[in-house]
Amino acid sequence: MKLHVSLPGLEMKNPVMPASGCFGFGKEFAQLYDLNDLGAIAIKATTEEARFGNETPRVAETEAGMLNAIGLQNPGLKGVTEQELPWLQQLDTPILANVAGTKMEDYEAVAAGLSESGMVAALELNISCPNVKEGGITFGTDPKLAAELTKRVKHVSDVPVYVKLSPNVTDITEIAKAVEHAGADGLSLINTLSGMKIDPATRKPLLANEIGGLSGPAIKPVAIRMIYQVRQVTELPIIGMGGIMGMEDVLEFMIAGADAVAVGTANISNPFACPEIIQELTDWAGTEPAADWAGWKQGGVKA
Amino acid sequence: MIQKEWMSVVSIDEIAASIFEVVLEGDMPERIQAPGQFVHVKTSPHVAPLLRRPVSISEHWPEQRRMALVFRAEGEGTSRMAAWRAGDEVDVLGPLGNGFDTSDVDEGEKALIVGGGVGVPPLLGLAKQLAGHGVRVQTVLGFADEPSAFFQERFSALGDCFVSTIDGSIGETGFVTDVIDRRGLSYDAIYACGPLPMLRALDSSYATAKGKLSLEERMGCGIGACFACVCHTADDPDGTSYRKVCSDGPVFPWGEVVLS
Numbered sequence: 398m399k400l401h402v403s404l405p406g407l408e409m410k411n412p413v414m415p416a417s418g419c420f421g422f423g424k425e426f427a428q429l430y431d432l433n434d435l436g437a438i439a440i441k442a443t444t445e446e447a448r449f450g451n452e453t454p455r456v457a458e459t460e461a462g463m464l465n466a467i468g469l470q471n472p473g474l475k476g477v478t479e480q481e482l483p484w485l486q487q488l489d490t491p492i493l494a495n496v497a498g499t500k501m502e503d504y505e506a507v508a509a510g511l512s513e514s515g516m517v518a519a520l521e522l523n524i525s526c527p528n529v530k531e532g533g534i535t536f537g538t539d540p541k542l543a544a545e546l547t548k549r550v551k552h553v554s555d556v557p558v559y560v561k562l563s564p565n566v567t568d569i570t571e572i573a574k575a576v577e578h579a580g581a582d583g584l585s586l587i588n589t590l591s592g593m594k595i596d597p598a599t600r601k602p603l604l605a606n607e608i609g610g611l612s613g614p615a616i617k618p619v620a621i622r623m624i625y626q627v628r629q630v631t632e633l634p635i636i637g638m639g640g641i642m643g644m645e646d647v648l649e650f651m652i653a654g655a656d657a658v659a660v661g662t663a664n665i666s667n668p669f670a671c672p673e674i675i676q677e678l679t680d681w682a683g684t685e686p687a688a689d690w691a692g693w694k695q696g697g698v699k700a
Numbered sequence: 701m702i703q704k705e706w707m708s709v710v711s712i713d714e715i716a717a718s719i720f721e722v723v724l725e726g727d728m729p730e731r732i733q734a735p736g737q738f739v740h741v742k743t744s745p746h747v748a749p750l751l752r753r754p755v756s757i758s759e760h761w762p763e764q765r766r767m768a769l770v771f772r773a774e775g776e777g778t779s780r781m782a783a784w785r786a787g788d789e790v791d792v793l794g795p796l797g798n799g800f801d802t803s804d805v806d807e808g809e810k811a812l813i814v815g816g817g818v819g820v821p822p823l824l825g826l827a828k829q830l831a832g833h834g835v836r837v838q839t840v841l842g843f844a845d846e847p848s849a850f851f852q853e854r855f856s857a858l859g860d861c862f863v864s865t866i867d868g869s870i871g872e873t874g875f876v877t878d879v880i881d882r883r884g885l886s887y888d889a890i891y892a893c894g895p896l897p898m899l900r901a902l903d904s905s906y907a908t909a910k911g912k913l914s915l916e917e918r919m920g921c922g923i924g925a926c927f928a929c930v931c932h933t934a935d936d937p938d939g940t941s942y943r944k945v946c947s948d949g950p951v952f953p954w955g956e957v958v959l960s
């Protein structure tokens with residue numbers, strides 16, 4: 398079976414990419430393996446200005462998962478376009494650039510700057526970081542705001558725009574429909590679930606930011622359910638993520654309705670997670686009679 | 701070069717109360733560049749505990765393809781490590797970070813090595829290297845109490861070694877800084893690793909010293925990609941300067957980072 402997938406802006410050799418924020422801008426992993434083996438790379442969120450992020454501790458281990466509150470630390474639009482993106486150009490792997498901000502104007506400026514740089518294949522609008530607020534409402538939890546932001550960013554971007562959805566909502570299909578209507582080229586889901594951990598010994602939260610985003614195997618059933626639900630209401634391509642650790646997980650996401658997947662936390666506990674999963678998939682595909690993913694998915698859940 | 705390797709456990713011993721020394725064998729020891737580097741240990745082949753545990757390399761013997769780690773069995777991950785037995789194969793990522801650069805002291809000069817608790821282990825490899833270069837090594841080790849103290853003899857073999865305990869059960873009563881001041885220890889450079897309050901006390905008492913200190917921080921990836929482990933720098937014009945403890949450190953020049 399052919400592993401290749403073709404999504405707006407992203408021609409992928411296989412459906413696996415590292416998820417934003419869990420892979421930096423790729424350099425650290427390039428010392429470990431050939432990044433051309435990856436289907437695509439989702440780079441760390443870029444904001445307009447450089448950000449230090451939150452104080453430490455920024456991570457805490459939980460049952461089959463972890464909490465993080467990095468706080469979108471990044472070198473800013475200028476730093477990313479001048480110091481990070483040029484190096485990534487030597488790769489034959491499409492770059493999905495994650496865009497974050499606190500105001501609509503920030504998102505527009507970052508999206509325009511990244512798009513104009515000509516160095517990214519597509520954008521991923523991060524409207525779902527648990528710590529980014531506008532007037533007390535995250536863009537990712539209000540369908541109207543999410544749609545307006547999508548429209549404005551689409552207007553200034555020459556590359557396809559994926560909108561990354563938050564699981565911290567009552568009905569994720571509403572947001573999915575709203576951003577599809579506003580012109581999104583694709584969706585990625587899920588971002589982290591808002592969570593908290595308290596140390597009984599100190600009676601204090603473990604994270605300096607108190608609240609953080611839960612990721613890893615613990616959130617996989619939530620991700621599968623949400624992708625399945627969103628798949629019922631839209632034809633848009635879906636990049637699925639949330640707790641993928643191995644090949645079996647990738648297959649589960651593809652059946653639920655994803656067209657490609659992103660691997661986040663697994664890179665943190667095992668920096669070779671992506672190439673290991675891709676190797677497993679390649680071995681598996683060697684014995685699959687279906688011609689491609691569409692053929693393989695036939696007869697699975699209604700998607 | 702960082703590698704992920706299944707290393708075999710050669711031996712494991714409880715050298716003090718809940719303090720274990722494990723000797724591992726594999727290819728990694730040949731790649732270690734300096735004392736103070738660390739490894740990131742997956743303490744179970746299953747999903748949980750999910751995160752690796754950072755542990756310093758205390759000593760290494762490249763010809764024998766061996767290295768040692770010394771750790772305190774405390775939480776879930778380190779308790780699993782304490783249950784390792786000779787012959788087990790364990791998942792180790794490393795060597796990570798930048799170790800101690802010893803160019804601050806020349807042959808015949810004096811190095812003051814200051815360690816506290818489980819900050820002591822990486823200083824043993826350092827002390828051996830310094831002594832091997834003809835540097836005069838004096839050590840001050842701080843522990844909570846007698847049962848948790850270790851390595852006094854190994855450091856004594858390399859030079860003067862003073863011990864302090866908070867309860868006075870062995871050595872001198874008080875903190876490492878009390879010992880240094882009471883004895884008026886002189887030095888050309890200080891090398892320190894231990895709990896943050898100890899590092900802060902050293903940093904403020906001997907602000908103008910030359911030397912290096914090794915920091916701890918909660919980690920995710922251990923390789924510089926996730927930004928879990930950052931600290932502020934002393935020189936920070938616009939509030940966004942930082943160092944990653946895992947890949948820029950864990951050893952930093954005296955005064956470079958903010959000890960908060």
Ligand SMILES: Cc1cc2nc3c(=O)[nH]c(=O)nc-3n(C[C@H](O)[C@H](O)[C@H](O)COP(=O)(O)OP(=O)(O)OC[C@H]3O[C@@H](n4cnc5c(N)ncnc54)[C@H](O)[C@@H]3O)c2cc1C
Nearest residue numbers: 754755756770771772774775776777778818916917918950
């Ligand atoms: C560079 C570096 C070198 C270290 N070297 C040694 C050493 O040589 N010997 C030794 O005994 N200890 C060392 N530590 C501390 C050691 O990493 C922690 O004691 C260990 O991670 C605790 O794990 P646990 O399973 O016992 O605790 P748990 O409470 O189960 O740990 C939960 C989470 O918190 C993290 N965590 C808890 N305490 C610390 C801490 N003090 N520092 C960093 N992360 C922590 C764990 O890694 C894990 O992600 C080092 C830490 C760093 C950063």
Ligand SMILES: Cc1cc2nc3c(=O)[nH]c(=O)nc-3n(C[C@H](O)[C@H](O)[C@H](O)COP(=O)(O)O)c2cc1C
Nearest residue numbers: 416417418442465523587588612613639640661662
């Ligand atoms: C340390 C860390 C940092 C992250 N940073 C970002 C980010 O900058 N932008 C973003 O859209 N998502 C970010 N995420 C979310 C991941 O991209 C992913 O959506 C989520 O972790 C679920 O996947 P996983 O369970 O495989 O990690 C981050 C996750 C982690 C663990």
Ligand code: FES
Nearest residue numbers: 920921922927946
């Ligand atoms: S632990 Fe990931 S950057 Fe240091």
